[in-house]
Amino acid sequence: MCRVLRSLCLICMDKPHFFTRTDITRRLNACIGKTLGELDTKHVLDSPTNKGVAGHVIEKSVLGYPADSARRPDLNIDGLDVELKTTGIRASKKEGISFEAKEPMSITALKPDEIIDEEFESSAFWHKVQNMLFVCYVYEGKPKKGRDYSNFPVHTAFFKTFEGEDKEQLQRDWTTIREFVRDLYEENPDSPAFEKISSGISKEVSPYLDTAPKWPHPPRIRFRRAFVNSIINEHLKKTVYEHIPDEERLSSFDELDHKLQELTNKFAGKTIAQIAAYFDMEIPDKVPKQLAEQIVVRMFGGTSRKMHNIALFQKMGIVGKTVALNPQGMPTEDTKLMSIDFNELESNDVYEESDFYYFFKDNDLLYMVFQEPEVGISRGGEVFLGFARVPLEPLAEKNGLVESVWDIMRDLIISRKLRLVPETDKSGAPILNKNGVPREAPNWPKSTESALFVRGTGRDSTDKPEVVNGLPMYRQSLWFHKPLVKEQIEQHLLQAN
Incomplete structure (x- = not known):
């Protein structure tokens, strides 16, 4: 319980970036069709690496705040905490979907000593994903450095609130991850086998979420790529998915x-x-x-x-x-x-x-x-x-x-x-x-x-x-x-x- 209170205090101390929905919608609508190079007024793409540069262009040049990797949601929009995710998409050759995500979507750090004491509704994960703002750019090839992103155009931006069936499945998957970590502590309290986390959280037990990278690198909870694909294509309405009775x-x-x-x-x-x-x-x-x-x-x-x-x-x-x-x-x-x-x-x-x-x-x-x-x-x-x-x-x-x-x-x-x-x-x-x-x-x-x-x-x-x-x-x-x-x-x- 102490760990949970300490985490909540840190969240409260670390303030998000404040916007109105009207303002942020206007800014992002102006980006649609423009390339990341055209939007990069802060010269983010001059970076010698490619790590996170697309997101940094949106954060620094479009929304006007420094790159932010805090565990709390990035934005507060009209009083609502919202997590911003900038992600690459590609035209798909698969039947039934128009675009597909280039990779799974990293959400938040999986901290074993914290998740074991969390409940879903108050967890760092749910605080991040309950309300999200997606910015999608069209990605090609394998860019090696920041400047390689210059010609990638922003394709769409949209809000997503997880509720109903999606929320229930996210809660089930998150709970599966928490219980797996708890079992590791129970098996060996002094030296839990954290290296089992990535292999233990299979699609069979967690359809929407996985973890990466493998231990000893600090793992993160991610949306699986198939789940990201469904989110993007439901928004684009190029494919209207049918919801069956059961x-x-x-x-x-x-x-x-x-x-x-x-x-x-x-x-x-x-x-x-x-x-x-x-x-x-x-x-x-x-x-x-x-x-x-x-x-x-x-x-x-x-x-x-x-x-x-x-x-x-x-x-x-x-x-x-x-x-x-x-x-x-x-x-x-x-x-x-x-x-x-x-x-x-x-x-x-x-x-x-x-x-x-x-x-x-x-x-x-x-x-x-x-x-x-x-x-x-x-x-x-x-x-x-x-x-x-x-x-x-x-x-x-x-x-x-x-x-x-x-x-x-x-x-x-x-x-x-x-x-x-x-x-x-x-x-x-x-x-x-x-x-x-x-x-x-x-x-x-x-x-x-x-x-x-x-x-x-x-x-x-x-x-x-x-x-x-x-x-x-x-x-x-x-x-x-x-x-x-x-x-x-x-x-x-x-x-x-």
């Missing part, structure tokens, strides 16, 4: 798994046509592949055509994938994961800050598994087997499968070893496209070499918008090979009770 009840993975089991019990063994009829959905003569995903959305009480339009799945990092199994239990297709941003891949030399790392760290796959019908029966005859939720975070570990593919691709690009290789059949004869042009593909990791591989897709052989090292190619994505998908489904598929 959203409040499905705020943890245990609750979600329970719901998945309920749905498996109810619908397993029924065909796509039967489930569609249950929801009064029209079935065209030629059943499209997308119908299976639409049916699953209906199971959750939604009306969207895609799972990525459901707010809950966006915030929790749930990526839906429909899988059809042949009679031998093998998926009929490989599973597409994420589009590759080659500017980011080439410029970012730190794996644990890369798109590859964050995709696997922040997402789970939710396989919607169907049994392929007999030959001659339409897709409407596919039988629903159940759900398999597969956490991807373990694959993101250092020196694992994902980092291996990331390393190989970067080496091919940087060492100029990337080539377009002619594709041949089993006899060695060249394979031709429909227009008679020989088929060729980059020498990225292939499914014959790795369970995680790279493949391009396009409308036809002329649809090659990507150019890497001067070589034109289809849009490239990461994929799971069918045997790995089969293994994941066998391990995680829920069985009907």
